[in-house]
Amino acid sequence: MTQAELVFDPFSQEYFENPFDIYRRMRDEAPIYYDANEDFYALSRHEDVSAALKDHDSFSSSRGCDLAMVKGDEPPQKSIIFMDPPEHRHMRSLLNKAFTPRAVQSQKEVIIELIDKYLAAVNPDAFDMVQDFSGPFPVEVITQMAGVPEEYRQQVRHWIDTSLSREPGQIAYSEAGMQANIDTAMYYYGLVQERRENPRDDMISRLIAAEIPNDDGTLRRLDDIEICGFATLLGGAGAETVTKLMGTAAVNFARFPDQWTKLLDDRDKIPAAVEELLRYEGPVQYNVRYTLKEATLPSGTIPAGKPVFLLIASANRDSAAFTDADTFDIDRDRTEAQNLGLGYGIHSCLGAALARMESAIALEKMLDFMPRYEVQWDGLRRVQMQNVAGFSHVPVQVLR
Template identity: 75%
Template sequence: MTKAELIFDPFSEAYYDNPFDTYRRMREEAPLYYNAEEDFYALTRHEDVAAAFKDFETYSSARGCDLSMVRSPEAPPKSIIFMDPPDHRHMRSLLNKAFTPRAMQAQRATVVEQVERFLGDVDPDRFDVVQDFSGPFPVEVITRMVGVPDEYHQQVRHWIDASLHREPGQVEISEAGMKATIDTATYYYGLVQERRAEPRDDMLSRLIAAEIPGEDGQMRRLDDIEITGFATLLGGAGAETVTKLIGNAAVIFARQPDQWRKLLDDRSKIPAAVEELLRYEGPVQYNVRYTLKEAQVAGGTIPAGKPVFLIAAAANRDPDAFTDADTFDIDRDQTEAQHLGLGYGIHSCLGAALARMESAIALEHLLDFMPRYEVDWSGLQRVNMQNVSGFKNVPVRVLR
């Protein structure tokens, strides 16, 4: 029987539904994959992906992190994720001060408050884990940190969803997505002006007051465009990651109830469960880089000036890095290899500690709220999004 042609199309319906079979074939048959039609390369093996994430001198972020941005002749908006050193280093050191472990622990009460608020509002017998719970609560936490007024918290989430959405076959951002992106930037830009006039105890005000080294070595303040870029990024990453992770968790645990029972029996396993969720089916599938020079990898050579998909989700299922890599096991030996579920290298997730804390608290409360539950599989619906994987709807019935 002839094997079907190996096609990696990150904008296809089949990819959105389940990319993991494709990833397995890519690791085995084409560890250096080339798509001639779209003229991009892709890496899937853990060793290659991890090395590329760390090699910013070859794999640049300065042109963007998705295919349409990297191929565009226009420079991406000012944002830390679209920077290479030394600019990235200066910005990262500035933002690290806002995301220290102590600062994140200070958010614990807010996280618990929002988790309990939204879980307290759902129907105790039937609800949608994403729409009613994991969608709305994380954005409340991050937007409060940034300094967004209450009435705009959920609007930020809807803008993000619209900007990331892609119909099957659609590579470029849609008109609706572009409008959402512009609306987001316009809103945050206006908020920066308000905070310049009246500073408050929030992240925007601290960014306005901060200084970083300029190109001439002299200290300088951030401009309004840079601060707007930070706010947009934090709102997006702070909302999407946990939203998708908890939605994925409800589905994965429903399919493997023995793992859910482990958590019911021993809540100390929750942090390990969060790590395994990030490895097994994390929210971020890939990031795209641009080669500044020729790159040598195990499968061959990548020319300079090419987009390269660094597929962390494929690397996280690499059997050369993880034993029984396609098995979901919250008791997995986590010293075996570093999962790439929250990035790796200089662009590892800035809010990783916050995401882990939010996810752990959410799981803790779901264990109390629905120790026994079943997913309405007919109502399960995945998102079609740039870079991001997860569910739009996860309807569940709580079993009494």
């Protein structure tokens, strides 16, 4: 039987439902894939993706991180993920101060309190892991750090979800997505004005007070657009990463119950479990870059001036990098290859330590709350989003 033509369409229903079969064929048949219709390239092998993530001289972030942005005529909003050095370096050094080990550790009690609150409110006989638990709590953590008042924290999550959602075949924002972006920007702009008038002990107030160097060495303050851009990014990353990771965790531990048993028997394996979740089916599927010049990679070359998908989720399933790459194994050797689940190179996730801590605490609490559980498989619903993968609905029943 003749195999169907290899088509990578990151906006298709097939891709939304299961990208991993497509990724496997790309790694084998077209590691440097080219789409003539949309004029983009895609990298699927670990050695190529990791090399591109580190080569910011060739693979620029300044045009955006998704296809519509990179191909668009308008530059994206000011945000650290849309910057190249030296501008990126100055902003990163400033923002790193918000995620020092001490700053992250100071959130531990808040995280525990929020997780306990949401788990205490669910009905063990029938609840939705995402809607009732992993959706609400992470955005509370990050927006509280930023300085968003409690009554607006969940709204931030809904704006982000609407902004990222895509119907099959839809590359650019929907009308609702555009409106969600406008609403988010307007909300944060108003909050920045409030904090300029009345500073508090929160991240937005610290960004208002901060100074970064210009190219000539003089110092300047961040403007409102830069602060709003970072607050939007922070809310989005905080709302999506752990939310999707914990929903996927419930699904994969139900599919592979022997791995859940390992955790029940030895809680010390929780950090390793978080790493394997990020590798096996992490929330970030890809980032799109733009080639500033011809780029040479282990598998070949890409011409200048092209959008390039860096398929992080494919790279993390590459059998050339990981033994039994398609096997979910929390005991695997972590030294084999770089886990790209939270990025790599200068744009690696700013809040990676916070995301890991949230996920580890959530797993610990899940082990206590639902040592034996079932997923109601017919109620599973995947998200249809650009860049991000996971579940919107994971109905669960705790077994007595």
